[in-house]
Amino acid sequence: MTQIAIVLFDGVEELDFAGPWEVLAAWAAQFPDDRVSVFTVADTTDLVTCAKGxxxxxDHTWETAPATDVLLVPGGFGINGKLEDEAFLERLRAEAGRGTLVTSVCTGALALAAAGLLRNRPATTWWGRLDRLAELDATIEVRPDDRFVDSGEVVTAAGVSAGIDMALHLVVRLHSVERAREVRRYIQYDPEPPV
Structure with a gap:
């Protein structure tokens, strides 16, 4: 079973986690033989109030969560407090140290940088925090034009909707291009911005 954990915290940006959740949970539900499980994890199981309310x-606390194969850290204004939360940063380091594929959406990349997980790696984040990403770790090769960046053990995505693209990339990486196309068709993700 491939266990995918999506991190929640107060002030998390809704689409940062719900977009990837939709992709990955649709994969799990539509293709049960692929043996994928998606769940959320937070400091407590108390209700989390997201950025837009x-x-x-x-689903789980860090202590009750199953062993994780993929960890997804979303962004949102709540991530700012996590940048100095040593217990949180140590959890990220511990997951990476166990071989977990660590991923982020939007400003979730700032937490990865604060934890030292982006040292000497290419990465991206929301356009409004690219400078902050570089400030947190000058060794990061900031890629402002990439929707997502896969550097092997870490994958970062740009802002909000880029998380959907990154999640589809995870389906490709963990299974196949064909499966990702089937999931994309199922959720009818065909971006055609009207503006």
């Missing part, structure tokens, strides 16, 4: 109940 949505309230969500996490």
């Amino acid at each position: 949505l309230r969500v109940a996490p």
Whole structure:
């Protein structure tokens, strides 16, 4: 079973986690033989209040969560407090140290940088925080024009909707291009911005 954990915290940006959740949970539901499980994890199972006011109940705490193969850290204004939360940063380091594929969406990359996980790697984040990413670790090769950057053990995505693209990339990486196309068709993800 491939276990995919999506991190929640107060102030998390809704689409940063819900976009990838939709992709990955659709994959798990539509293709049960692929043996994929997606769940949310937070410091407690108390309701999380997201950036735009949505309230969500996490599935697990860090202590009760299954062993994780993929960890997804979303962004949002709540990530700012996590940059100095040593217990949180140590959890990220511990996951990476166990061989977990660590991923981020939007400003979630700032937490990865603060944890030292982006040292000497290419990475991206939301366009409004690219400078902050470089400030956190001058060794990061900041890629402002990439929707997502896969540097092997770490994958970072740009802002909000780029997380959907990154999640489809994860389906490719963990299974196949064909499976990712099937998931994309199922969720009818065909971006055609009207503006």
